[in-house]
Amino acid sequence: MRYVDEFRDPARARALAACIAAEVQPGRSYRLMEFCGGHTHAIFRYGVQDLLPAAVRMIHGPGCPVCVLPVGRLDMALALARRPGVTLCTYGDMLRVPGSRKGTLLRARAEGADVRMVGSALDAVRLAEADPARDVVFFAIGFETTTPPTAAAIRRAADRGVGNFSVFSNHVLTPAAIMNILEAPAVRAIERVEIDGFLGPAHVSVVIGAQPYEHFAEEFGKPVVIAGFEPLDVMQAILMLVRQLNAGRAEVENQYTRAVTRDGNAAAKALVAEVFELRRSFDWRGLGPVPYSALRLRAAYAAFDAERRFAMDAPPAVENKACECPRILRGAARPTDCRLFGRQCTPQTPLGSCMVSDEGACAAYYRYGRRARALEAAQ
Amino acid sequence: MKDLDSLAGVVELRHGAGGRDMAELIARLFVAAFGEGGEEDQAVLALPPGRVALSTDGFVIAPLFFPGGDIGSLAVNGTVNDIAMGGAEPVALTAGFILEEGFPLADLARIVASMAQAARAAGVRIVTGDTKVVERGKGDGVFITTAGVGVVAGSLSLSVRGARPGDAVIVSGTMGDHGVAVMATRAGFDFETEVVSDCAALNGLAAALLAAAPGTRSMRDPTRGGLAAVLNEIAQASGVGIVIREAAVPVHPAVRGACELLGLDPLYVANEGKLVAVVPPEQAAAALAALRAHPLGQDAAVIGAVRADPDRFVEMETAFGGRRMVDWIAGEQLPRIC
Numbered sequence: 001m002r003y004v005d006e007f008r009d010p011a012r013a014r015a016l017a018a019c020i021a022a023e024v025q026p027g028r029s030y031r032l033m034e035f036c037g038g039h040t041h042a043i044f045r046y047g048v049q050d051l052l053p054a055a056v057r058m059i060h061g062p063g064c065p066v067c068v069l070p071v072g073r074l075d076m077a078l079a080l081a082r083r084p085g086v087t088l089c090t091y092g093d094m095l096r097v098p099g100s101r102k103g104t105l106l107r108a109r110a111e112g113a114d115v116r117m118v119g120s121a122l123d124a125v126r127l128a129e130a131d132p133a134r135d136v137v138f139f140a141i142g143f144e145t146t147t148p149p150t151a152a153a154i155r156r157a158a159d160r161g162v163g164n165f166s167v168f169s170n171h172v173l174t175p176a177a178i179m180n181i182l183e184a185p186a187v188r189a190i191e192r193v194e195i196d197g198f199l200g201p202a203h204v205s206v207v208i209g210a211q212p213y214e215h216f217a218e219e220f221g222k223p224v225v226i227a228g229f230e231p232l233d234v235m236q237a238i239l240m241l242v243r244q245l246n247a248g249r250a251e252v253e254n255q256y257t258r259a260v261t262r263d264g265n266a267a268a269k270a271l272v273a274e275v276f277e278l279r280r281s282f283d284w285r286g287l288g289p290v291p292y293s294a295l296r297l298r299a300a301y302a303a304f305d306a307e308r309r310f311a312m313d314a315p316p317a318v319e320n321k322a323c324e325c326p327r328i329l330r331g332a333a334r335p336t337d338c339r340l341f342g343r344q345c346t347p348q349t350p351l352g353s354c355m356v357s358d359e360g361a362c363a364a365y366y367r368y369g370r371r372a373r374a375l376e377a378a379q
Numbered sequence: 380m381k382d383l384d385s386l387a388g389v390v391e392l393r394h395g396a397g398g399r400d401m402a403e404l405i406a407r408l409f410v411a412a413f414g415e416g417g418e419e420d421q422a423v424l425a426l427p428p429g430r431v432a433l434s435t436d437g438f439v440i441a442p443l444f445f446p447g448g449d450i451g452s453l454a455v456n457g458t459v460n461d462i463a464m465g466g467a468e469p470v471a472l473t474a475g476f477i478l479e480e481g482f483p484l485a486d487l488a489r490i491v492a493s494m495a496q497a498a499r500a501a502g503v504r505i506v507t508g509d510t511k512v513v514e515r516g517k518g519d520g521v522f523i524t525t526a527g528v529g530v531v532a533g534s535l536s537l538s539v540r541g542a543r544p545g546d547a548v549i550v551s552g553t554m555g556d557h558g559v560a561v562m563a564t565r566a567g568f569d570f571e572t573e574v575v576s577d578c579a580a581l582n583g584l585a586a587a588l589l590a591a592a593p594g595t596r597s598m599r600d601p602t603r604g605g606l607a608a609v610l611n612e613i614a615q616a617s618g619v620g621i622v623i624r625e626a627a628v629p630v631h632p633a634v635r636g637a638c639e640l641l642g643l644d645p646l647y648v649a650n651e652g653k654l655v656a657v658v659p660p661e662q663a664a665a666a667l668a669a670l671r672a673h674p675l676g677q678d679a680a681v682i683g684a685v686r687a688d689p690d691r692f693v694e695m696e697t698a699f700g701g702r703r704m705v706d707w708i709a710g711e712q713l714p715r716i717c
Contacts, residue, residue, distance in 0.1 A: 001635055010700040017700075045644075047701015231699050358706075367706055 007230030008046065016235040017051040023242045030056045031331050032241055034199040035178060037064030037357065038229045044364065046231035056238060059195060059331040060354070060361045062177055062286055063204075065142040065170075066093050067353040067360055070283040072315040073170050074099045077139045080168060080310060081105060081113040087131070089116045089124040090139035091146075097356060102349065121146075121153035121167075128157070128165035137306045138167045145203040147171045147295065148268035151275040154297065154304050168306040169296050172282060174204045175212045176293035180284075181330055182220045194331035197241040199234065200226035202256055209264025213252045221250045228256040275301055286325035286353030320344075325352035328361055335365040342366060386485040390478045395512030405510060408488060409474075412495040413505040422506035424471055427530050432467035434458055435526035443490065443520055446560045447576030450523055451493035453651060456580045457602070458527040459501045463582035464598045464654065466537040466589060467529030469501065474508040474525050479518030490521065501580035503527070535589065541596030542617035546685040547663035549656045551584060551670050552577070552678040553631045554606050555638065558648035563637065574633045579652030584675045588654075591669030592662035599655050605647040607705045609655045610693045613685075620688025623705070626698040627682045646695075647708045657685060 024030065034040055040060045043049055049058060062068050078099050081088040088105070095105045095117060109115040114134070118124050121138050128136035140150045150167060157165040178198065200213055205226045213224040223244035227237030237255040244251060254260050275298060282294030297305040306312065323345070324338035335341050335354065345351040347363050354362035393400040410417035438454040448456075455472065462469040474494065478487065498505050556577040563572045581600060589595055597617075601609040606628070614621050630638075630645045638645050652675060658666045663681055670676030683695075693705040 001632060001639070004639060008699050010698060013700045044703060045697070046699040047695075047697045047703045048699070050701040051699075231701075367704065 004230070007228070007232045009232065012232055013051060013235060016232065016239060020056065020235070020239050020242055021053045023239065023246060024053050024055045025246060028055060029196075030242055030245060031059055031194055031196045032056065032199060032238060033059040033061045033181075033195045033197075033331065034227075034234070035061035035063040035174065036199075036201040036204065036229075037067070038202060039199055039227065039234055040064065042229055042231050042234055044358075048231050048234055051235065052238065056242065059329075060364075061198075062181070062284065062329050062353060063143065063174065063201060064353075064357050064360065065146070065172070066097055067356040068172065068177075068284045068286055069094075069097070069141055069170055070285045070319075071100045072283065075315060076312050077168060078103055078105065078108055080137055080139075080306065080312065081108045081115050082111075083135075083310070085133075085135050087114040087116060087127060087134045087136045088139055089118045089127060089136060091119075091141065092117045093357070094139065094141060098350065121150045122156060125153050125157050125160075125162055125165050128162050129160070132164055134164060136165050138165070139170070140167050141170045143172060143174050143201070143204050144207045144272075147272050147276065148207060148265075151271045154275050154301055155271065157304055158301065163303070166304050166306040166309050167297065168312075169276070169294075171276065171295040172284070173293050173295070174201055174208070175216075176290055177284065177287065178213075179216055180287055180290045180293070182216060182222065195222065196245055197223040197225070199237050199241070200224045200252070202227060202229045202233070202259070205254075205256065205260045205264070207265050207268050210252050210254050210260060210262045211264070217250050217252045223250045223253070225253045226256050226260050228259065274298075284353075285319070285356070286323075286329055288319060288326065320351045323352040325354050325362075328352075328354050335362040338362070386488050388484050390480055390482040390484060390487065390512055392480055392512050392514065395478065395510055401510060405508075408484075408491055409508060409510070412491045413474075413498070413508075414495075415504065416507045419507070422471065422473070424506065424528065426470060426528070427468075427532075429467075429530040429532045432462050432465045432529040432531055433526070434461040434465075435524065436461060437522065437524045439519065439522050440561065441519065442561075442564050443486065445564050445576055446574070447557075448578035448651070449490055449493050450521060451490035452497040452578050454523040454525045455494050455497035455501065455503070455505075456578055456651060458525040459503055459580045459582055460600045460651075460654075462527045462529035463580070463585040464537070464600055465529070465531060466535045466585070466595075466598070467531040468586065469503045469527050469529040469582050471504045471506045472498065472525050472527045474505050474523060476508065476510045477518055477522040477524075478510065478512045479520050480512055480515040482518075482520050487521065490523075497580065501582055535593075537595065537597055539597050539599065539613055539616040542613050542619050542621075542657045542685045543596065543659070544619060544685055544687040545660050546596060546657045547660055547666075547681050548610070548621060548623060548683045548685065549658055549663065549666055549670065549679060549681050550601075550606065550629065551581075551654045551656075551676040552652075553629045553634065554601070554650060554653065555634045555645035555648035556631055557651040558605070559634045559637045559643075561649075562641070572633050572637050574631060574637065577650055577652035579675055581652065581654050581675065584670065584673045585654060587669045587673050587676075588656060588666055592656075592658050592666035594659045594662050595656055595666065596659065597657040601650050601653060601655055603649050604708050605645070605649055606655065607644075607646040607693070608707060610705060611707050613655075613657060614688075614691045614693050617685070618689075618691060620686045620691060621683060621693045622686060622696065623683030623693070624696045627680050629678045629680050646705060660684075
């Protein structure tokens with residue numbers, strides 16, 4: 001497949017692996033966080049970790065939108081789906097995530113709720129237009145990548161006067177989460193953040209550009225290399241991070257030059273700014289409340305805001321205090337350090353964000369225990 | 380019965396009520412297509428010598444008609460294949476229909492004709508059946524249940540428990556064609572693809588394989604859950620590990636493309652005309668040659684090997700050069716957001 005196989009070429013992978021191995025300094029460790037679930041997916045799917053020297057350890061970050069959505073918000077969506085007359089639309093991988101009483105959207109559907117999987121937010125607007133008697137709600141989740149399409153759907157609904165369409169916004173912001181990982185005072189008080197550098201998001205950066213990362217590269221002295229989602233992208237970015245760390249640099253570099261610019265997509269950013277505004281605070285599963293880290297609809301679009309329309313109350317966050325996700329996500333603990341791991345917290349009954357999707361650190365440990373431990377022993 | 384003659388009408392409750400209308404439907408549609416059944420409440424079969432293999436399967440699919448097949452051909456081939464995977468030669472099938480009131484008779488006739496054709500191609504008879512009609516809204520057009528009987532000759536014994544370290548793992552062709560073909564036609568996925576379902580009867584292919592590699596340990600058709608599910612079933616039941624090579628797994632380029640687009644993994648996508656065989660190493664070459672010589676096995680490939688592993692892991696050496704776990708799928712495979 002053109003434009004795909006080129007970025008998965010095993011010969012180039014071996015060459016890059018040799019370069020990384022040659023650059024790694026003896027006795028030094030390189031703890032690199034890939035923020036995005038897309039990168040985590042690529043690392044698992046292609047077995048990238050196997051090609052890296054033991055000194056390079058990848059820490060899987062909170063950039064999986066399904067994982068970081070707090071249970072309370074999912075419970076709100078479940079309650080919405082069960083309202084008579086409501087059709088709840090969302091992306092596929094949200095359907096299986098259990099809420100606080102283990103109910104999922106799939107189960108709600110089995111019990112009679114009208115829950116639909118859509119491939120795009122605009123599909124939800126089309127559903128609303130096709131069936132004016134239903135209240136169609138788009139359960140919107142995701143980072144800066146999926147926000148512009150949601151904004152476009154809201155604009156489309158506004159332009160065409162689709163009165164039975166609304167959005168339950170759970171869109172969150174990448175830079176705010178990275179900042180939180182680096183500076184959470186509670187964590188800094190206990191121990192330092194065990195992350196040496198960041199693999200910057202691919203698709204998110206297409207939208208927001210490279211510029212937003214400059215602040216914390218400088219402020220926290222952590223290098224950031226924006227990387228594409230193909231496995232060679234990931235390896236090249238790792239090489240670039242290792243070189244920065246060796247040279248004592250902490251800069252924002254862009255590996256994903258074929259798609260990311262410094263300023264990002266101006267049209268998409270303008271559209272998002274027109275429709276959305278910042279929330280003062282938003283709960284993240286695994287991180288807790290993070291200030292200015294999420295978006296809600298502006299007052300001008302209140303008619304399309306499901307939270308206003310259905311007078312939805314946000315339940316308090318119900319993070320289990322014993323959950324070690326905050327430390328795991330900061331590279332300060334391993335899944336097996338957590339008292340809940342494999343006991344109360346399993347892939348079937350996830351308590352923390354790292355157990356929710358297959359790509360979370362805890363879920364990977366749980367499923368592939370022996371292999372994960374073997375890899376770790378090798379490091 | 381003008382409706383039945385012209386096939387202009389729809390299924391009505393009277394077609395399942397046990398009276399003359401039902402008898403007419405059976406005679407004019409089912410018996411006419413299958414060439415037998417209809418009069419007696421049972422079929423009496425003379426089977427060749429050997430042990431009897433029995434299997435049954437229910438078929439529910441949306442859409443009913445898809446590129447490369449329909450619920451009818453699927454219902455015949457699905458049960459034929461389940462029997463053939465036990466090393467049995469399928470002999471006869473039964474067919475039970477649950478029809479929804481209002482279902483177009485013309486569509487039913489198409490499905491029945493497709494079943495008859497699939498049965499002929501597989502060399503099996505459809506010998507008896509059943510028809511029920513449910514009220515509108517209580518079915519999804521048509522559900523079909525087939526059961527089949529076949530005969531295992533001699534002392535042949537295939538089992539999912541049979542895999543031994545060192546055995547070769549072979550697939551008979553490209554993975555994921557059926558699932559992608561069906562998904563592409565479903566509402567909500569706006570893409571077109573040239574992929575057609577691989578829906579086919581595997582008894583001929585299985586017989587060719589067994590003739591060339593009589594030591595074959597196990598055969599499975601990787602339907603729901605795809606190749607990954609079958610490999611895990613074998614590893615679990617046999618108490619072994621399996622390592623496959625991604626580069627060796629045949630995948631049609633259009634299937635790869637569709638999977639890229641939707642965020643799916645071809646290893647988990649359903650097939651309806653492929654088999655996975657575990658063969659002792661000394662017979663692997665003969666098995667592969669026999670599969671490739673058959674029209675349904677031209678893309679056959681050795682994709683990996685069985686090894687000793689108390690953890691019973693299925694792993695894959697990725698084309699990229701790394702290694703990953705190939706786990707069971709949890710629930711239905713759903714497109715990823717990011």
